[in-house]
Amino acid sequence: MANQSAQLDGVFHALSDPTRRAVLQRLGKGAAPVSELAEPFEMALPSLIKHLKVLEDAGLVKSEKEGRVRTYELVPKKFATAERWLSDQRALWESRLDRLDTYLHALEAEEQTKAKRRS
Amino acid sequence: MANQSAQLDGVFHALSDPTRRAVLQRLGKGAAPVSELAEPFEMALPSLIKHLKVLEDAGLVKSEKEGRVRTYELVPKKFATAERWLSDQRALWESRLDRLDTYLHALEAEEQTKAKRRS
DNA sequence: GCGATAGGTAGCCACATGGCTAACCAATCG
């Protein structure tokens, strides 16, 4: 778990590009060689290969070469890094809103007490 | 929901920087003015303000100015955009793995049938 | 061995990003 933050940088950056997200989406349906991954896009091969490198550096994807074909596949575990950060974040503000809610209810209850005293 | 993809670009890009994630984390505990958000960081004010702009452009955060103080607060709804993409992704490959699992079990069952036939 | 196929490298370019300083508002305070 060394340098969680740097990992998040890489993962989120990798996800911030539509081409790369499309590649991931494709890989969600199963492993595929470079040529197949490249097929849906207009761009030149080297451009796509750069994207694949970004994804692999981020750890979202891994590849292996057999003969002249390199096959890529998803590393689902890595997605969890991002998901965890987001859900931790949500837990943070949700708990705050809960406390706020509790506080507001407490206030309201107090108001009612006062109202009764006044009546 | 116009141009989902461009939104994801912005959100994920905004999340890909440790400073910005730290700011979000801080805002998870409640709204805060610029000066308070800037306090934990070494960097010059204008640099941090750029980060705040990125966050606001991505829609993760909103701000309002009162007097000379600008207060920022979280827009939790926006996080859902990212979370949804990730969980959709996961649903995709999980269903695939399920099918694969089913397939493997089917294969195994068939093998056993054959084995019985052979015996 | 030779040509076709699959991929990879190098190097270029335009533009975006993240940092800075300096100078500039615009409220407040005394």
Added chain:
DNA sequence: CGATTGGTTAGCCATGTGGCTACCTATCGC
């Protein structure tokens, strides 16, 4: 009013990113 405080704008710089073309390498099929 004048100084201070809280932000903001402008503009500079180095580096990163995403695209390209051109060329190179390695395997495969015949």
